[in-house]
Amino acid sequence: MRPDGRAPLEAADNAAALARDARAERWRLFGLSLPALLLIVLVMVVPVGWLFLLSFQDEDGALSLANYRRLIEQPSYGRILFASFEISLMVTAICAVLGYALAYLMSQLPPRRAGLLMLGVLMPFWTSILVRTYAWLVLLQRDGIVNNLGIGLGLWRAPLVLVYNMQGTIIGLVHIMLPFLVLPLYGAMRAIDRDYVRAAANLGASPVQVFWHVFLPLSRAGLFAGATITFILCLGSYVTPAVLGGGKVVMAANAVATDVEMYFSWGPASAFGVVLLAVTALLLLIASRFARLDRIFGGGA
Amino acid sequence: MTRPGSAAWSSGEALPIQVRQVTKTYGRVVALDHVDLDVRSGEFLTLLGPSGSGKTTLLMVLAGFVRPDRGSVRFGEQEVIRLAPHRRGVGMVFQSYALFPHLSVAENIAFPLKLRGVARSEAMRRAEEALALVQLPGLGGRSVAALSGGQRQRVALARAIVFEPRILLMDEPLSALDKQLREHMQIELRRLHDRLGITTVCVTHDQREALTMSDRIAVIDHGRIVQLDEPRRVYDHPATRFVAEFVGESAFLPVRRSGEAYYLGETPLRLDGQAVPEGADLLMVRPERLRLLAEGEAADGTVIAGAVREIVYQGDSVLVQVALAGGQAVAARIGSAHGAMRALPAVGDAVRLALAPQDACLLRDDAA
Numbered sequence: 001m002r003p004d005g006r007a008p009l010e011a012a013d014n015a016a017a018l019a020r021d022a023r024a025e026r027w028r029l030f031g032l033s034l035p036a037l038l039l040i041v042l043v044m045v046v047p048v049g050w051l052f053l054l055s056f057q058d059e060d061g062a063l064s065l066a067n068y069r070r071l072i073e074q075p076s077y078g079r080i081l082f083a084s085f086e087i088s089l090m091v092t093a094i095c096a097v098l099g100y101a102l103a104y105l106m107s108q109l110p111p112r113r114a115g116l117l118m119l120g121v122l123m124p125f126w127t128s129i130l131v132r133t134y135a136w137l138v139l140l141q142r143d144g145i146v147n148n149l150g151i152g153l154g155l156w157r158a159p160l161v162l163v164y165n166m167q168g169t170i171i172g173l174v175h176i177m178l179p180f181l182v183l184p185l186y187g188a189m190r191a192i193d194r195d196y197v198r199a200a201a202n203l204g205a206s207p208v209q210v211f212w213h214v215f216l217p218l219s220r221a222g223l224f225a226g227a228t229i230t231f232i233l234c235l236g237s238y239v240t241p242a243v244l245g246g247g248k249v250v251m252a253a254n255a256v257a258t259d260v261e262m263y264f265s266w267g268p269a270s271a272f273g274v275v276l277l278a279v280t281a282l283l284l285l286i287a288s289r290f291a292r293l294d295r296i297f298g299g300g301a
Numbered sequence: 302m303t304r305p306g307s308a309a310w311s312s313g314e315a316l317p318i319q320v321r322q323v324t325k326t327y328g329r330v331v332a333l334d335h336v337d338l339d340v341r342s343g344e345f346l347t348l349l350g351p352s353g354s355g356k357t358t359l360l361m362v363l364a365g366f367v368r369p370d371r372g373s374v375r376f377g378e379q380e381v382i383r384l385a386p387h388r389r390g391v392g393m394v395f396q397s398y399a400l401f402p403h404l405s406v407a408e409n410i411a412f413p414l415k416l417r418g419v420a421r422s423e424a425m426r427r428a429e430e431a432l433a434l435v436q437l438p439g440l441g442g443r444s445v446a447a448l449s450g451g452q453r454q455r456v457a458l459a460r461a462i463v464f465e466p467r468i469l470l471m472d473e474p475l476s477a478l479d480k481q482l483r484e485h486m487q488i489e490l491r492r493l494h495d496r497l498g499i500t501t502v503c504v505t506h507d508q509r510e511a512l513t514m515s516d517r518i519a520v521i522d523h524g525r526i527v528q529l530d531e532p533r534r535v536y537d538h539p540a541t542r543f544v545a546e547f548v549g550e551s552a553f554l555p556v557r558r559s560g561e562a563y564y565l566g567e568t569p570l571r572l573d574g575q576a577v578p579e580g581a582d583l584l585m586v587r588p589e590r591l592r593l594l595a596e597g598e599a600a601d602g603t604v605i606a607g608a609v610r611e612i613v614y615q616g617d618s619v620l621v622q623v624a625l626a627g628g629q630a631v632a633a634r635i636g637s638a639h640g641a642m643r644a645l646p647a648v649g650d651a652v653r654l655a656l657a658p659q660d661a662c663l664l665r666d667d668a669a
Contacts, residue, residue, distance in 0.1 A: 198366055199399035201386040203413035203460070209387075213412070217403045 003136040042075035046279070057269035065133070067271035071197070077255070077272060082281075084252040087166070088234035092181075095230050099181035100223060106182075107189035118186070121179050130175060133243045136172045137163055138243075164246025172240040180233055188222020189215075228287050232280055252276050304641065315343040316467040318363065325358055325524075330356040332522035333369065342377075345494050345501045347511040348420040350521035357472060359521070365389050365471055376468060383528045392461030392499075396473040398453045400419030400445045406432070407441030411570045417451040431459035434493070451482045459489075462497065469494075471503040475510060486511040508548045512536060520544050537660075540578075541667045545585050552586045552631040554605075556663065563663060566627055570604050573658035581663035586618065590660040591633035593652060595644065597651050600655035605631065609650045620646065623652060 058064040071077045102121070106114040110159075124132055138144050140162035147159040162168055192215065200210040236255035245251075252272065260268035318340040325333040332355045335610070341347045348356040361367035364376060365386035366591060383388055410428035411421075419427070429441055435455035440448075442554045448456065454474065455467070470481055475483045491514045493638045505511050511518045512532040520528045520543075527644050529541040539545035542553065556563045556570065559590060563570045563577070565584060586605075594600055607623040610630065633654050635641050646652050 047663050139512045193397060193399065195395045195397045195399035198364075198386070199395055199401075200412070201366075202364060202389075202391065202414040204390070204464070206387055207383075209416060213416075214401060218401075277347060289449070 051270045055274045067267040080255045091155040092231045094174050095181045103182050103185040168244035169241045169249045172244040177230045181230045185222040189219050192218045262288050270290050307609045310538045311452045317342040319375040321373040323369045325369040326641045331524050345516045347515040347518045348504045349511040356504045391468040394461045394471040394474045396455040408444045410460045411590045412662045431463040435459045441515040469499045469501045554584045556584050571658040576664045583666050585662045586601035586631050588632040588634035591654045600659040609646050
């Protein structure tokens, strides 16, 4: 009975209809995401699956582990893999130092000036990787601007060999990778509430102590995110070592390319690709123990 | 200074604060306009004002986060205007609490002790003591993220007082809490202040908070202190119309002076010798100070007659809006006890309202 004493209203039980609506809504949402799902399957899952299959076939197309056996038996593959990690690690470390300083500066500047710097960071993205790499070739060569400037200022006497070797490769890679480290790191630093820094100072921390005890720990996740992205992208680099390494620096992607282009052997190349993929996945797995992956790829903040 | 129940808790001698001619401009905006202010040692003083009035800027000047254009700030005998924030030794509770998310509750509280070279075990012991002081014993191991808003507020307070500063600053310390908890914390903050006897400057825009907690209130508007008084004087005798409007509800009725007497329309005002500011032309009428007169009841004080326009039931009280003959309106707040509710007039009824002489406050209209 209602308070006013009249009979209760006829109440329909809409449970079945409401459940139907909920189901229909789920299907609609699935339908909306279908094109994207199909695209991912087409451009990601199919090629990688095909690569995977190829790696387990010998030259006649029969199933075999020959390709992987070759990877183990030929010491050059191990060396190349090791060199790839070595270069990536070095580039990541250099990027971390340079990028941290740059991101810190940007995070402390008023937004407008930080925006200008950000433009500078992003500018290289607007030119092709090949153009940037060849530009470094011009800068770093025997008679290039860097050598001329160094000798002109009396910093060194004979021209330094800055290109067609490891140094050149690392310089080029650091330049290309820096934005990938700076972007998530800058995001993380901007997200640090100014009040934390103020509170630390208020509680008696000198600027250096504020940095060590508060700013650095709070930006660590962003640094980790940027470093992970940088390292993984670096592992797969091809153009820079090919151009600036002058054939002396062979990273994983270069070895794969050589296999396919010169010997037309898809099997070993695929197997090497699968190994690289597996190692990268393993690294991400380890990384995820220290930081959440969704943060790494979600902007780091 | 002895404080009952806190034998283990000793803060240094509370310090007075002296602010002289402090001015801060941002471009063309004057945030602080030659501010003078004396905070007595051990006093709880509240800076009260609307947003943009400069109250927070003044607090930031005291903390050292804002560099003023000119002026002097002394803590006790020491000039601190050029002293870096980390050398000032003042505790501060931030509006956002600013608890470090990468540290546990105990580590947060022990942070200032660690910076002062206190051994870890001793720091942890004192952190635990401070936690007990803010009624959160045993929560030291928690992460900051696991705390409720009220708990964070208390931890921020514990962190601000654990290193026994001689001055405590609070920036809107309760604004993030819901109403009930806020009112509870107001009384608790005041109690804690009485216990520690620490010179405290608190910024708020909440007049009730200011009235509840403070020894004195400095009302700030446009970068100036427009009134510095005890809560009761600020409420009962606001210096200007701005203060009256900002602190509490009120209606303003124009009055006319004739010789020594003041008239509301044709009714002479009963003031009983209260001080009247120069050029006063407004009568401030607080709703809760008006009394609804029964028919034929004689009143001691000024009687205002009008017709009921609206009656709003608000639970703890009833607001009766009354239109006056001159076109103005006043509101009278009546308690909602059963007897009063039965005697309530109806909309349209003619009513008489009484204002006691002590509750009649005249002021000068400073509103442009």
